[in-house]
Amino acid sequence: MFNLRDTPCPYDNWVATARKSCNDPDRYHCLNDEFSRPGWICADPIWVEADWCPKYNTTTKKITEVKCYGSNCPTSIYLSSRSHLYEDCRSEVKTSTKFPFSSTQSPNNGSASVSIGVLLGLIFGILGLLLVTFSFIFYYRRKKKSKSESRDPEERKAMLDISESDNKTALGRSCRALRTERFVVITGIQGAGKTFLAERLYEKCIDCEKVWIRQLNQFPEEYDQHGRISYFLDDLFYELQSEEEVKEVKNKIDTLYERTVVKGNGQIILTITSLIWRRHESLFNERKYQNFIDLDQLCSEDREDILKFHMNLNNIVLGSKKSDDSPCSVVMKHKDYDRFSKESNQDFDSHVKIGIGIASSIALFCQYRNRYFVTERFSRTPLSFLHYYWKDVIEVNWTGATVILTLIAIQKEELDVNRVDQMCLTKIREMENIHNVEGFSSEELEELEKKRIIEKTDDDKYRFLVSTDKKVLLRMILQKHPELEEFCDPEMLRRRVYRPESLPGDIKGDYVKTFVFKK
Structure with a gap:
């Protein structure tokens, strides 16, 4: 159901709103309908061509496309749920109700029938041209889709062992992204848990060869296009990297993708620090790089999982000790637990100024809490x-x-x-x-x-x-x-x-x- 809004879409609080509105935040859309009215809906995203924006058609009850005008339009194909990233797709949809020709504009009643005839001819000519154009576009997309789905989807699913119902946590969303595209990017600042998530995906991959790559000289010289191989590309990008070095790494990744994913049966898991991801955004505007998981915005379920894991690891109990707790256990206050487990609405600049991701913050807090008294200042x-x-x-x-x-x-x-x-x-x-x-x-x-x-x-x-x-x-x-x-x-x-x-x-x-x- 398309829910109309009285205010513009929540561009400054997108992630938190998406999680509250949809069970799967990747299905959240906030866009205009054909009458330029903003509204939101939970729906499967569609692929949108460059220089086009998604809109919702209330008649067909589907997400469609409208031409984008401006200097900040999408420059490559992207998912409709990412349209908020493009400024000119945020503006109102411009629709024209004026028809380019009108018989009432004729100054001569005697030529009315001629004008009407010419007008009808132009109308049918334009309709015919549009019909041919849309037929071609439909054929091209069907062909492109059938090509991408030519391999057995069940075969791709067999490479991952995880519940289909997990669509909210970073791990569940990563697995779903791999199943649909066989290429996923994990982004986050230092300490956000990129390598840890990649390691968990490594454990979930089954019935395939697994290759971990951390240096350029570890990329294969020959590619097995028929083998079922999962490549884990970790720590190849770093904050002090020059643009030339970033391009060199990306070229290696693009070659691996072309030969093992497009032409083969492999899949790729790539980690990128958020600073490089944002600093060189224009380099990563291709469709495959839009299939990403942002660990700078973790849901409460992820935060609690991380917190409970490290509390158990460091023998920390919540609230007060129970009779069956170890005498060596340490107590964590409820307010500390809530501070780390609740979702944060901090923007990216705030994350950068803190300098460390929530995953490492939790790990370090539990690690030092087990040995020393840690002040509240630590969390800030x-x-x-x-x-x-x-x-x-x-x-x-x-x-x-x-x-x-x-x-x-x-x-x-x-x-x-x-x-x-x-x-x-x-x-x-x-x-x-x-x-x-x-x-x-x-x-x-x-x-x-x-x-x-x-x-x-x-x-x-x-x-x-x-x-x-x-x-x-x-x-x-x-x-x-x-x-x-x-x-x-x-x-x-x-x-x-x-x-x-x-x-x-x-x-x-x-x-x-x-x-x-x-x-």
């Missing part, structure tokens, strides 16, 4: 909290645990305690005047794991449980000991170190605290 400025915490750690007398964390922070990958760079270790001992640290005791590693600061991987290496800890600690270490830069991975330095003139303008607020300033 988590990176400032981390900044001061790690600064205190490296300013006091260093222990074996401090050395372990330093070595993990300055490496791009995980730390293998059996293959430590001895020159780096010697340098750290000299700078901090450490004489009692020769190796890494299992007790120290176990204690760091118990505190949920680091975790042990399947191949017996160690990494930070939350990557934001690593980024902030790296900043603190290189500010105190810039000499350690020579032991850092070059790729990591390219991603985390900046000079004043090279910092993009969209990195602001606390977001800057995860990068290393170099004079």
Whole structure:
């Protein structure tokens, strides 16, 4: 049912309104009808051509298209539910009730019959031309649709193991997006949970080969167009990346898409940081990139799932302890729970200024809540909290645990305690005047794991449980000991170190605290 509105569509509060209005927010539309009246409806989106806007036809009860006029019209094919992203599709639909010719305009009654004849001829000629044009468009779209559906849809569904009814959570929407297009983009600022969601999709993929790609040199040179392969493209884009580097990565992705999705039976899951996604919006205006999941706007169900997961992981109970709770458990107040679990109406700039996504904020809050008293300020400025915490750690007398964390922070990958760079270790001992640290005791590693600061991987290496800890600690270490830069991975330095003139303008607020300033 098309619900008329007395006010314009909620462009400033779109995500929250969509979730309240429709069970599946991806079906929410707010657009004009043929009488230029705004209204909303929950309906399956249609594909709209470039330079056209969707409108609702109250007679046919369907979403149709109308020509877009202006400088901010869509430049490529897109889903009708995304029309609010284009400014000229937000304006009123312009319809004309005037017919271009009228017999009453004839100044000569004697020529009325001639004018009427000419007019009728023009009318039938135009109608015939329109009929041919619409027939061609209908044929083209049917052909295009049949081509995209030529492969068995049941075969595509078999590659994912998830309930069909989950249409609201990020995981459920990602799976549905993969089933329809076999290509999905996961966007979000740092710490939004992009890699975590990709890993959950990795677990859900069944009966197919799974390939994880984090570097350009890991892209395949040869493509199996008949194989059922799921490609997970993670962390290929980063905030300090130049436009030329972004284009290079995108070209690799486009080639992989053409050869494994369009011409093959594969599927692609791609993660992109929101800053790159928005900074280079014109590069990602192709149809496949519009099939995206925005983790900067999580629904309450997602937030609660994340919160409960980390509460359980860190032995945290809500409200008060019960008789069957562990004596070591920590209590979380209801107001803290509500603050993290309720949906937020913050705009993107607010997310950037906070500098960290809600997923990592929750993980860090639970992690530190398990060890220390965490003030309410943490939920507002988590990176400032981390900044001061790690600064205190490296300013006091260093222990074996401090050395372990330093070595993990300055490496791009995980730390293998059996293959430590001895020159780096010697340098750290000299700078901090450490004489009692020769190796890494299992007790120290176990204690760091118990505190949920680091975790042990399947191949017996160690990494930070939350990557934001690593980024902030790296900043603190290189500010105190810039000499350690020579032991850092070059790729990591390219991603985390900046000079004043090279910092993009969209990195602001606390977001800057995860990068290393170099004079």
